[in-house]
Amino acid sequence: MLFAFLCTDKPGHLQVRMDTRPAHVEHLNKLNAEGTLKFAGPFLDDDSKPNGSLVVVEAADIAAARTIAEADPYYLAGLFEKVDVKPWNWVFNNPANEQK
Template sequence: MAQAPHPYFAVWATDRADALERRTRVREEHRRRLRDAHECGVRVLHGGPTLEAQDQHMNGTLLIVQAATLQAVQQFIEGDPYVREGVYDSVVIRPWAWGLGRPPA
């Protein structure tokens, strides 16, 4: 199977336990960067915070990113305000094969 010219990646980030104040403080900067991701050579197709089941507080991030390489996604994430401010405890980036619900090209 040939690789797509612009593969997709799932980014799953989990916040540190004490990160809510930092997350809230830089959230607008983070969201601006996601909207302007093309300037970094990636395209964020879907994204949003993950939530605590009991109280719905933000506790992480899930992104679907389109990019030429895994390295491009890694560089983009490394420059994120949440990373810079120490919001995330962990970040996992995986190549992702979009199956159901894929938007039209």
Template sequence: MPWFALIARDRPDGLEHRKQHRPAHLEHMARLDAAGRLRYGGPLVSEQGDMKGSLIVLEADDLEAARRAYAEDPYIVHGLFESFDIVETKPIFPRGN
């Protein structure tokens, strides 16, 4: 099954939105993980260690299915991101993927 990465940049006031919607976001991620679809998820951070975006990789049947899965994320639903892109990626390392 193909892998799709969400690469997202927070709005300037993103930290407050992250705090407010983080519990629901983590529940969404846990559901994807329990379904065996989540491959990686975590914040993008500045040189100072501040969260400034997200990188999430999941398996989906196709790009449209990935878009639907990401569209349900509370961070997207509530407008945390200033911009984001969803792209297919090919896992090479670690070997065995």
């Protein structure tokens, strides 16, 4: 099942994001290599600066998805004000549904 992580950065924490980014990217690359990560990227503020994240993963259940979310270096560094983990159904433009 797919789960979306809707992550909101704490105000004034851009430097935490920048300092932690290499570890975060390494973490996502590992999830991607395992086939767990479906896609990810930052939300942007009015000045095009990152202020949150959207991450979609495949996990057995919501508990497993939360474990993945809480292992992210951004989460561990205290970057996020809020992280919502929600079951998600990828309907449109899902490459897994393309005919071969």
